[in-house]
Amino acid sequence: MANRLAHATSPYLLQHADNPVDWWEWGADAFAEARRRDVPVLLSVGYAACHWCHVMAHESFEDDDVAAALADRFVAIKVDREERPDVDAVYMGATTALTGQGGWPMTCFLTPDGEPFFAGTYYPREHFLQVLDAVWEAWTERRDAVERQGAALTEAIARTSARLTPDVLDEAALERSVRLVARDADPEHGGFGGAPKFPPSMTLEHLLRHHARTGDPSALELVERTCEAMARGGIYDQLAGGFARYAVDAAWVVPHFEKMLYDNAQLLRVYLHWYRATGSPLAERVVRETAEFLRADLRTPEGGFASALDADTDGVEGLTYVWTAEQLADVLGPADGARAAEVLSVTLEGTFEHGTSTLQLREDPDPEWWTGVRARLAEARAGRPQPARDDKVVTAWNGLAIAALAEAGELLGVPGYVDDARDCADLLLRLHVVDGRLRRASRGGVVGTAPGVAADHGDLAEGLLALHQATGETRWLDAAGELLEVALERFGDGAGGFYDVADDAERLVSRPKDPTDGPEPSGQSSLAGALATYAALTGSSRHREAAEAAVAAAGTxxxxxxxxxxxxxxxxEALAAGPLQVAVVGPDDGARxxxxxxxxxxxxPGLVLAVGEPDTPGVPLLADRPLVDGRPAAYVCRGFVCDRPVTTVEELERALAS
Structure with a gap:
């Protein structure tokens, strides 16, 4: 018999709808029930593509003894961290404070007022039952100590969310940051640090922008080594494109197989910018393949992009993706199979589990041969069982995808990418904006109730501004401005930074605020980036000052x-390099x-672009920009102070280079 989660919109919660556990969704009713019964709350937080979440679900939450223990002594709440990042942030702070580390599934025990007093992550079944016994004993026998622990921990969480001292990132600080990043670089395998290795998307973008602004070759070298290593390793899907969440080893050979939208959207943009800087054929190939992965595997019928593909297939991690030499020969025949095994680093011993191997492409094979082989292997793999898809459409991550596809479509000349970005933006503005306020996620065309967080506003505004620059359509600029107004009014901390949630959001035991850029931009940095771009496009000093203050708020x-x-x-880096504004005016012809x-x-990194007819309504950069002798012209401006217009590509390139 299904439990309360049967009515949820989250795919993660729906995965638990048939558990014997009497789950509640997060909300006032669940805590009211805990107060009525005078019992603690078990809070379990995870997400649909999480491997260890599945393991704990199978071991514990599908077990009748665990369900009975929870029913007798607790109110059990299940939360999708992707749908409620605010709840996740608060209680991950508690988990880290108590255990020194975090992760998912996250398991917290709370008072009926929501104060955490004990926490952990994954627990095997027998250990979990012991924990339930111990927590219940503490609750019934040492209540005062438990409540003191909860109050002290709540206070500690609030302190960690307190303001960092603002600090300006001047030229010396920007140069030093590159040197500090370089100290952590892996000179053999690329990337930073040791295993496990995560794609360092934002650090790579930082290095690319620093190189573009200063010409520092060391920054570009770090990018190229890392990007090439990832693209040739097992973390990259050599058959269908797209990157897995991370590699469990230092050499990028064995991935954790879940594929997340936020990783692939950011990496698509990084490889695009690497291609723009160098013309690398490998970078261009990865951009095109990753864009096609987004379109083929993550696009939803409504026009958005799904959150993730699962790490597991039929309960087995990597089942869809790994190969043996024998399987290659079965698909390709003995000769091509042997050649493919060598090219793709498929060994008899295997590079993964049970003699299977991930596919790597350490060198580029003959393209004519590889094109056919890749297509045949992809077709064979499509006949295997496939991982589940979390088809929840998250606002922030779709904003990242809009930005990447809009830029890629224009730079590579693929209008379909821009069309997909436009469709996604239309969906988000039509469905995710309710009564003038942004919502976090939707599924199947039904928007959820969770309000948008700061990252939703910043990342969507970033995507809309990229789409405006790609299409010249003013509606995207206008919509981005409206989102940023809400952010400035509702999310500011009074010192230049931003909270993760609005001032009228649900009150949790603390108001989360974390400027750290993790697997995706923080709410604060995403807003800083969008504010800087909007300021450059409109000339708004207010937005420029807000961007500078938000960067300084994370300066320390x-x-x-x-x-x-x-x-x-x-x-x-963008603020240091710009605003560099380019207005291209003229009829839509070859010269323009x-x-x-x-x-x-x-x-x-500080350049923004406006293209269209002179004096196009709603586009400040095109105001008072006439044609030159009846010909299309380009105006290169710095802070709306412009050089003389140019009419040839050579003149424009010289103006930009200067």
Whole structure:
């Protein structure tokens, strides 16, 4: 018999709808029930693509003894961390404070007032039953101590969310951040640190922007080594494109197989910018393949992009993706199979489990041969059982996808990418904006009730501004401005930074605020980036000042641990390089297109672009920009102070280079 989660919109919660556990969704009713019964709350937080969440579900939450223990002594609440990042952030702070580490599934025990007093992550069944017994004993026998622990921990969480001292990221700080990042670089395998290795998307963008602004070759070298290693390793899907969440080893050979939208959207943009800076054929190939992965595997019928593909298939991690030499020969025949095994590093011993191997592509094979082989292997793999898809459409991550696809479509000349970005933006503005306020997620065309957090506003605004620059359509600029107004009014902390949640959001035991850039930009840094771009496009000094203040609010963090402030530093590079505004005016013809392409080829992180007819309504950069002798022209401006207009690509390239 299904439990209360049967009515949820979250795929993760729906995975638990048939558990014998009497689950509640997060909300006032669940805590009221805990107060009525005078019992503690078990809070279990995870997400649909999480491998160890599945393991704990099978071991414990599908077990009748565990269900009975929970029913007798607790109110059990299940939360999708992707749907409620605010809840996740507060209680992950508690988990880290208590255990020294975090992760998912996250298991917290709370008072009926929501104060955490004990926490952990994954527990095997027998250990979990012991924990339930111990927590119940503490609750019934040592209540005063438990409540003191909860109050002290809640106070500690609030302190960790307190303001960092603002610090300006000047030229010296930006140069030093690159040196600090370089100290952690792996000179053999690329990337930073040791195993496990996560794609350092925002740090790579920071390094690319620093190189573009200063010409520092060491920054570009770090990017190229890492990007090539990832693209040739097992973390990259050599058959269908797209990156897995992380590699369990230092050499990028064995991935944790879940594929997340936020990783692939950010990496698509990083590889696009690497291609723009160098013309690398490998970078261009990865951009095109990753874009096609997003379109083929994550696009939803409504026009958005799904959150993730699962790490497991039929309960087995990597089942869809790994191969043996014998399987290659079965699909390709003995000769091509043997050649493919060598090219793809498929060994008799295996590089993964049970003699299977992930696919790597350490060198580029003959393209004519590889094109056919890749297609045949992809077709065979499509006949295998496939991982489940979390088809929840998350606002922030779709904003990242909009930005990446809009830029890629224009730079590579693929209109379909821009069309997909436009469709996604239409969906989000039509469905996710309710009564003038942004919501976090939807599924199947039904928007959820969770309000948008700061990252939703910042990342969506970033995507809309990229789409405006790709299409020239003013509605995207207007919509981005409206989102940023809400953010400035509702999320500010009074000192230049931003809280993760609005001032009228549900009150939790603390108001989360974390400037750290993790697997995706923090709410604060995403807003800083969008504010800087909007200021450059409109000339708004108010938005420019807000962007500078938001960067400074994370300045201390960026100086101390720059790898955890990658997007903040990327925005700081854009602010240092710009605003560099390029207005290309004229009728939609070949001459205007040539100037537009030259502008888009610039890698300056502070550049924004407006293209259209002179004095296009609603586009400030096109105001008072006449044609030159009846011909299309480009105006290169710095802070709305412009050089003389140019009419040839060569003149524009010289102006941008200067």
């Amino acid at each position: 963090l960026a100086k101390q641990v720059p790898r955890f402030a990658g997007w903040t530093l990327a925005v700081a 297109l040539a100037l537009e392409r030259a502008a888009r080829a610039s890698s300056s």
